[in-house]
Amino acid sequence: MNKKVLLIFTIVMALVFIGPMLFTIISSLKENREIFSSPFSLPEVFKFENYVFAWKEANMGRYILNSIIISSSTVIVAALVGSMASFVIARFNFKINKYLLLFFLLGMMIPMHSVLVPVAYVIGVLGLKNNLVALVLIYVAFLLPFTIIVLTRFMKSVSPSLEEAAIMDGASYFQVYYKIMLPMTVPAISTVSIFNFLASWNDILFPLMFINDDRLKPVALGLLNFSGERASEYGPLMAAITIVILIPLIVYLLFQEKVESGLAAGSVKG
Amino acid sequence: MKKILFLALLLGLFLVGCSGADDTNGEVSEDSNDINNEDSDNEDVEIRLLTRMAGSSTQVEIFNDIITKFEEDHPNVTVIDESQGDESAFNNKLKADLASGTVANIFRIQGVAGLGEYIDSGILMNMDTTLEENSEWAEGFTEGALKYYQVPGYEGTYGIPMESGLIGLYYNEALLKEAGINEFPETYSDLLVAIDKLNAKEITPISLGAGSNYMAGHLHNQIFYKWLGTDAAKALGVRDKKWTDDDVVETLDVFQELIDVGAFDPDAAGLNDEIALAEFLEGKAAMIITGPWNISRMSDPEETEFSDSYKVAKFPYFEEKPEFKDEDMQVLSPYMVNGQLEGKEKELTIELLKALTSAEASKRFAEEAQFLIPRTDYEIDESTVPELFLTSMELGSTSTGIAVDTFDFDPVASMQDRTRNSIVSLFINASPEEAAKEIQAEIDKSE
Numbered sequence: 193m194n195k196k197v198l199l200i201f202t203i204v205m206a207l208v209f210i211g212p213m214l215f216t217i218i219s220s221l222k223e224n225r226e227i228f229s230s231p232f233s234l235p236e237v238f239k240f241e242n243y244v245f246a247w248k249e250a251n252m253g254r255y256i257l258n259s260i261i262i263s264s265s266t267v268i269v270a271a272l273v274g275s276m277a278s279f280v281i282a283r284f285n286f287k288i289n290k291y292l293l294l295f296f297l298l299g300m301m302i303p304m305h306s307v308l309v310p311v312a313y314v315i316g317v318l319g320l321k322n323n324l325v326a327l328v329l330i331y332v333a334f335l336l337p338f339t340i341i342v343l344t345r346f347m348k349s350v351s352p353s354l355e356e357a358a359i360m361d362g363a364s365y366f367q368v369y370y371k372i373m374l375p376m377t378v379p380a381i382s383t384v385s386i387f388n389f390l391a392s393w394n395d396i397l398f399p400l401m402f403i404n405d406d407r408l409k410p411v412a413l414g415l416l417n418f419s420g421e422r423a424s425e426y427g428p429l430m431a432a433i434t435i436v437i438l439i440p441l442i443v444y445l446l447f448q449e450k451v452e453s454g455l456a457a458g459s460v461k462g
Numbered sequence: 463m464k465k466i467l468f469l470a471l472l473l474g475l476f477l478v479g480c481s482g483a484d485d486t487n488g489e490v491s492e493d494s495n496d497i498n499n500e501d502s503d504n505e506d507v508e509i510r511l512l513t514r515m516a517g518s519s520t521q522v523e524i525f526n527d528i529i530t531k532f533e534e535d536h537p538n539v540t541v542i543d544e545s546q547g548d549e550s551a552f553n554n555k556l557k558a559d560l561a562s563g564t565v566a567n568i569f570r571i572q573g574v575a576g577l578g579e580y581i582d583s584g585i586l587m588n589m590d591t592t593l594e595e596n597s598e599w600a601e602g603f604t605e606g607a608l609k610y611y612q613v614p615g616y617e618g619t620y621g622i623p624m625e626s627g628l629i630g631l632y633y634n635e636a637l638l639k640e641a642g643i644n645e646f647p648e649t650y651s652d653l654l655v656a657i658d659k660l661n662a663k664e665i666t667p668i669s670l671g672a673g674s675n676y677m678a679g680h681l682h683n684q685i686f687y688k689w690l691g692t693d694a695a696k697a698l699g700v701r702d703k704k705w706t707d708d709d710v711v712e713t714l715d716v717f718q719e720l721i722d723v724g725a726f727d728p729d730a731a732g733l734n735d736e737i738a739l740a741e742f743l744e745g746k747a748a749m750i751i752t753g754p755w756n757i758s759r760m761s762d763p764e765e766t767e768f769s770d771s772y773k774v775a776k777f778p779y780f781e782e783k784p785e786f787k788d789e790d791m792q793v794l795s796p797y798m799v800n801g802q803l804e805g806k807e808k809e810l811t812i813e814l815l816k817a818l819t820s821a822e823a824s825k826r827f828a829e830e831a832q833f834l835i836p837r838t839d840y841e842i843d844e845s846t847v848p849e850l851f852l853t854s855m856e857l858g859s860t861s862t863g864i865a866v867d868t869f870d871f872d873p874v875a876s877m878q879d880r881t882r883n884s885i886v887s888l889f890i891n892a893s894p895e896e897a898a899k900e901i902q903a904e905i906d907k908s909e
Contacts, residue, residue, distance in 0.1 A: 225765060228740035308554075309561040316562030400551055401558040404510070404544050419547040420517020422755045426736070 213437070220430035227426050239427060246418075246432040254407065255414035256439065259393055262324060262410055266331040266392040267385045273332065274339030274384065275377060279369045281340070282347035283355070293344060299337030304397060315402050322405045330402075331392045339384045346380035347373060382447050393440055411436050507807050509541045509814055512555060512566035513624075513797065516547035520758070520831035528823055532814050539810055560585065565800050567811040568818075572795070573866075575699045575873040577613045577620055587799040588618035592812055599816050602824075602839035606864055610794055614700070621796030624819055626836035627754040628776070628858035629680055629791040632850075636771040637665055637748040646775045650688075650716070653778045654723060660748050661724050669747030670726045671733035672889050675882035680751050680791065681720075682885045683867055684777035686713045687789040692863035699871030705902040706895075714885070714894035721888060731889035743768070751777070753793050754854050757832045761848035774854050789863035794836070834858075872905075880904040 219227045220242055222235045246252065281293055311330065320326035354376075355368050363371070374381075396412040403409050415436065418429035515525040529541045544566060546552035559565050565585055571577060580586045593600035593608075600608075603623060611621035633646060638656070641663045647653040657667040672678045686695065690709055697703040703710060720726070727733060727741070742750040743759065743766040759765045760772045779787040797818065803811055817823065824835040829846045834855065844852060869877035884897040892900075 225740060225743070228737045229744055308558060312558035312562035316564040321564065396551075397554065400546075400555055404542050416516070416546060416548055416551055418517065419551070420519050420522065421514040421547045421549075422753075423517065423519055423759075424547065424736075425518055 216430050216433055216437075220427065220434045222427055222430075224426050227430075242427040242431040243435070245425075246428040246435065251406070251409075251414060251417075252411065252432060252435060255409055255411040256436075258324075258408055259410040259412070260439075262328060262331070263389045263392045265324075265328045266335065267388050269328060270332045270335045270339050270388050271381050271385055274336055274343055275374060275381060276369065277336070278340050278343035278347050278377075279373050282344045283352070283373075293341070296337040296340045300341065304334060308397070308401070311398075312401055321402050322408055323402075324408060327398060327402060328392075330398055331388075331395070335388045335391060339388065342384045343377060343380055346377055350376050386444060386447055389443060390440055505538060505806055507536075507539045507810050509539060509568070509807070509811050510566035511541065511543045511545055512552070512559065512569040513545040514547060514549075514552055514570065514795070515543075516545040519755075521755075521827055521833040524823070524826055524831060524833075525818065528817050529814075532817055536810065536813075541814070565802075567800050567803060567807070568797050568815055569800070570796055570798055572878070573870040573872070573875075574611065574613055575871045576875050578615060578873065581613060581616050581618075581620060581801075584801045586620045587801040587803070588620060589622060589799065590618045592799075593619060596812075596816060599820065602821050602837040603819075604836040604838055607794060607836035610864075611796055621798050622815060622819055623794055623836045624797045625793060625795040625833065626858070627793050627834045628774075628854050628861070629684070629751060629753050629793060630774040630854055630857060631684075631749055631751055631777050632742070632756075632760065632772060632774045633749045634742070634745060634747075634768050634771050635773050636768060637745060641665060641748070646773070647778050650778045650780045654719075657720075657723050657725050666727050666741065666747035667725045667749060668720070669738040669742040669750040670730050671735045671738035672726075672731045672886045673733055674735035674738075675879075675886045677735055677738060677751065678717075678885045678889070679867060679882040682713065682717055682881075683791040683865070684751065685716045686710075686868055687791055687863065687865060688777060688779050688786050689713050689716065689783055691786045691789045692865035695865050695868040696871045698868060699873065701905075705898045705905070711894050711898045714888065714897055717885065718888050718894050731886070754832050754834055754851060757848055757850050757854065761850055772850055774850055774857065776857055786863075788861050789865075790858070790861040792858060792861065792864045792866065794864070794866050874905060874908045876904060876908075877901075 215231075218234065219231070221238045221240065222242075223237075223239060226236060277296075281289060315321060315326060318326075350373070354372050358368050358372055393410075394412060396416075399410050399413045400416075403413065415429065415432055418425045418432065511529075515522050526543075529543060533539055533541055544555065546555055556569065556571070559569070560580075571580065571586075577586060581588075589611075604626075607623035607626055608619055610623065611619050613620055635646075637660070638644075638646065641656070641659040643656045643659055647656045660667040668681075670677050670681065689712060694703060694710075698705065698710070705711075727738075727747070730738075733741075738747070738750060739752070739756060739759070741747045745766075745768050761769050763769045776788070776790060797815055799811060799815060819835055819837075821837055821840040824837045825840040825842065827833040827835055828840075828842050828851075832847060832851045842852075865871075867878070867881075869881050874880075881901050884892070884900045887897055887900070888894065
């Protein structure tokens with residue numbers, strides 16, 4: 193009985209998640225009119241041209257490359273800075289240790305939209321529009337709290353005996369971090385990196401605000417090329433979305449095992 | 463681990479190398495300025511545009527052609543077009559630009575009453591001097607369209623009209639005849655009779671997708687202007703009237719009545735504008751309220767088998783209010799110019815603005831895209847445009863009072879969403895009184 197309920201639940205959940213993706217893929221092969229007149233049917237004629245149009249019109253090749261650069265840089269910088277900060281918070285006892293963690297926890301509670309105007313002001317004043325480094329740093333700032341919380345939690349669960357042995361052998365703090373803690377934290381770093389990658393890959397708000405140069409636009413911004421004031425090209429748009437979701441899907445599948453083990457490992461001890 | 467650090471370093475260097483596209487341009491321009499002995503005429507100028515002209519429609523192609531031609535004629539000018547078709551993307555970008563003080567050279571703010579604060583802060587350029595200096599170009603605009611951008615309480619004109627057109631009631635004549643309606647209903651009572659007849663034939667009378675809340679807003683505008691006239695919207699804006707006044711609530715009563723008599727698809731609350739248009743083009747619905755921008759789709763035999771059956775009329779008037787028969791909703795969109803521009807940049811921006819709204823451009827927009835710039839100094843080759851477009855233009859010219867949305871005259875920026883959402887709430891069992899109170903509460907809260 194329990195197995196049957198579980199099976200039904202699994203099927204329903206699978207439909208909930210697969211349904212929109214299936215709808216997108218089917219719609220990507222339809223004409224604009226057909227998407228709205230018969231949204232759930234198979235295409236009358238399969239319009240593969242939508243993919244060609246999407247690739248050319250949205251300049252997808254260039255945008256995908258930009259997105260890869262932005263997301264990869266965000267992942268690497270957030271992992272490096274986050275792991276260093278987490279090491280200090282998890283392994284050193286000092287007065288503001290707990291408050292520091294609380295400070296980062298509070299950072300997770302600030303929605304991006306609420307700081308949009310001040311960030312826009314700072315970027316405007318500093319002349320940092322069309323600057324990928326600035327964009328990456330904004331992402332890192334927003335993703336660091338989550339990264340630090342997860343990594344600190346994970347590092348606290350790692351037995352200190354290895355580090356103690358290393359210190360007795362004369363290792364410096366940086367060597368302990370670099371040669372012992374960092375390799376042992378790889379599952380947790382993989383987990384947060386996937387989240388960070390997806391967050392920066394899918395974000396449209398900050399590039400919309402700060403990137404005007406067509407050569408620097410990420411792929412999420414490219415999707416807006418299909419939206420008009422009074423009419424949009426939904427067929428090619430769906431085709432472009434299909435192309436765009438393929439990359440994070442591949443990244444996730446490649447790192448799936450590490451992500452899952454990282455999530456489980458991080459939850460054992462607090 | 464060394465590999466990761468190396469990779470990070472490499473990536474950092476790469477990012478620094480490719481981040482500042484502007485910096486690279488700057489170096490090139492410095493060099494070229496040296497070559498040109500700092501000739502100010504060849505000074506590199508960047509013109510940023512933030513309009514709604516985005517996507518792949520014909521009018522956007524024409525818009526882009528004009529920009530390309532302008533860049534060819536002015537090799538020292540780079541036009542950066544940041545236009546966004548998507549409304550929320552556009553609004554987000556505009557808000558951030560306004561907040562960060564990096565407003566585009568040519569941009570657009572919808573509505574008039576809320577422009578005061580931007581005029582005070584110098585963000586909006588008073589176009590009067592430009593209009594005087596370029597009289598030939600200026601005199602081509604229809605007087606009403608230019609006057610629309612004279613903001614109450616301020617001297618001057620703060621926008622250049624770039625689009626106009628009647629928001630009409632487009633109908634499928636064949637479907638009306640099938641339901642026994644031989645003449646398009648001229649009055650509201652006739653409309654109610656027509657709705658009954660269409661329902662009897664199981665044809666949706668009016669296609670409306672309230673999921674795109676502007677559609678409900680446009681219908682209410684039509685009712686409002688035919689019941690109270692366009693000046694009543696201005697009276698709401700200056701607080702001489704309230705949304706809870708009896709006569710204003712009556713306009714919402716009419717809307718409610720249309721819902722009750724089955725004027726719309728029973729699922730209208732969940733439909734969007736594209737689905738509503740698809741139903742109209744497929745002959746499932748007899749009428750739709752829209753503007754000239756959909757005429758090309760209605761006239762295309764590949765889009766619809768009813769391309770010969772479509773006609774356009776004004777929204778029926780109320781027999782008890784004949785004085786407002788020709789008080790109409792028309793779309794009117796502007797280009798606005800950054801008030802902080804100076805020197806060569808200002809001069810070239812104005813030149814581009816003139817190119818985008820010239821008689822020549824207007825003719826091309828009208829003939830190729832059925833996109834109407836409100837000018838009177840060009841002739842349309844009637845053989846190149848659908849009959850429907852000409853009728854729409856003719857009807858538009860008979861308006862005695864013109865207004866866009868009722869909230870255009872309201873200084874509270876959130877009124878666009880508030881009015882439209884409250885009107886949509888009528889589809890989900892809110893009463894007209896409740897909707898009116900909700901809208902009025904937004905105004906009271908802001909004061």
